[in-house]
Amino acid sequence: MTMHWNGDVPIYIQLYQQVIQRILDGNIKEGEALPSVRKVAAEYQLNPVTVSKAYQMLQDGQYVEKQRGKGLFVKSGAPHSILEKERASFLCTEWPLILQKISRLKLSVEELTRTSKENQ
Template sequence: MTIHWNGDAPIYIQLYQQVIKRILDGNIKEGEALPSVRKVAAEYQLNPVTISKAYQMLQDEKYVEKQRGKGLFVKAGAAHNILEKERAVFLSTEWPQILQQISRLKLSVEELPRISKESQ
């Protein structure tokens, strides 16, 4: 997992978002273990507390569960729940801005690029 940190958000938030993205993209599947806090801390030269904060957010939102002595595992249904939440956030925050920009640029539906499954 290659991560490029930006200065606009705390690293634990960015790490949380990366895990969410990897679950949505199918790179981390339901039932799979997340990398250990120690492994992530060593790989990215981060404080283990930073990783623990990101992982705690995932637990708080019930996307992962701790299995004593084994680590954190992605819960069944997590991908679906994440997808629903991400769609709601997109439609309530990002989509209105996109629509405003389309209107501002006086673009018609015909002028918008067609997105095919092949290009994704």
């Protein structure tokens, strides 16, 4: 599998965000093991240190826990914790910018919902 990395954001952060998204989407479930550092490094052709940094961020956020000799596992309650954090982040940083753009473009709620339904 080939991954296209954004040159403006460190790869370890992008990898961290990808794991967060996979947990939120239910592709990695509570209690499930993350792929090993070596496996991810080989699959994406990354330095293992890069993968380790991303995994350390997941441990620092208390979303995964290390089980000695087995690897990293998604902690119970991690999807809920991630969802709460991501919602708060969205509402504080992204949503105000979206609202400004909607206002600047003079879009109505009806236009937004109609367009949203057409694109589903």
